[in-house]
Amino acid sequence: MAGRVRMHSGSFFENVFDVVRLIPHGRVTSYGAIAEYLGSRGSARMVGWAMNAPHTQVTDIPAHRVVNRNGLLTGKHHFGSPGIMQQLLESEGINIENDKILDFETLFWEPGKELSIDK
DNA sequence: TTGCTGACCGACG
DNA sequence: CCGTCGGCCAGCA
Numbered sequence: 001m002a003g004r005v006r007m008h009s010g011s012f013f014e015n016v017f018d019v020v021r022l023i024p025h026g027r028v029t030s031y032g033a034i035a036e037y038l039g040s041r042g043s044a045r046m047v048g049w050a051m052n053a054p055h056t057q058v059t060d061i062p063a064h065r066v067v068n069r070n071g072l073l074t075g076k077h078h079f080g081s082p083g084i085m086q087q088l089l090e091s092e093g094i095n096i097e098n099d100k101i102l103d104f105e106t107l108f109w110e111p112g113k114e115l116s117i118d119k
Numbered sequence: 120t121t122g123c124t125g126a127c128c129g130a131c132g
Numbered sequence: 133c134c135g136t137c138g139g140c141c142a143g144c145a
Binding site for chain 2: 042044067075
């Protein structure tokens, strides 16, 4: 065992939370993008599921900025009430229609790409 | 302990 | 175009 990676810390959850917190204001990303950034492209589920974990503890995680690959607010039902997610996004200047983010490609924020770089 | 579920994604038919 | 299946990891009965 020599230095086994003890503790769950440093796992998906930690990484996911950290990345999500880095999401700039008025930007959005996808579960798959985060999962891929973490090195687990196929574990996109865990990303969304990770969002479900903190929501019972601390909601410092802007999960509303995380949507699926289609730009759809798939997890809006997990914000306590459907519509909250959309309001939060709209509050940031993001236009949404039919639970779908408009100009999703433009607002899309890739983890680790535009951390401090302004295009 | 096994087995199922889950805010996804991509592939296949 | 739409339905179905597999994969990935972690939590829970």
